[in-house]
Amino acid sequence: MHCPFCRHTDSRVMDSRVTEDGAAIRRRRQCPQCGRRFTTLESASLTVVKRSGASEPFSRSKVLIGVRKACQGRPVTEDDLALLAQRVEESVRSQGSAEVEAHEVGLAVLEPLRELDEVAYLRFASVYQAFDSLEDFETAITLLRAEREATGEEPGAPMAGAPFGAQPGSGDRGATSG
């Protein structure tokens, strides 16, 4: 399969293992062109059921349409987005169901996006959770601050639920001072 970073048409499997629940095979791959690593998950197909009742196969690129908009003008790279989409897919699949509702996919975006960029997170959440007042933003920002204090913002601390194959330091998150 092709590399999600540089689109090179080939990749090399470095490691394969069955996931803990036995529902999928996870392969760690490396791109021979750009040298970056990524993970693929081979499992039964995953269907997303939309509010209208229509269903469609889960698609990372569809996930990224909304996220990309929220990230406009933010220091977020395509690599960051590719990793985020991977985390969203893993998170949705880890629920162990062959069918998920579209809003669950949106929910799965929130956590990794918050870790990636707080401003993009607020933008995404404001659309996704239909914020309709300043108070909604205030509440979300208060939660963000609380989280920040709780985690202590330690640089280099391992992220909870970091995806298999995530490369520490692969994304410059930009300055966080302010």
Ligand SMILES: [Zn+2]
């Ligand atoms: Zn590549």
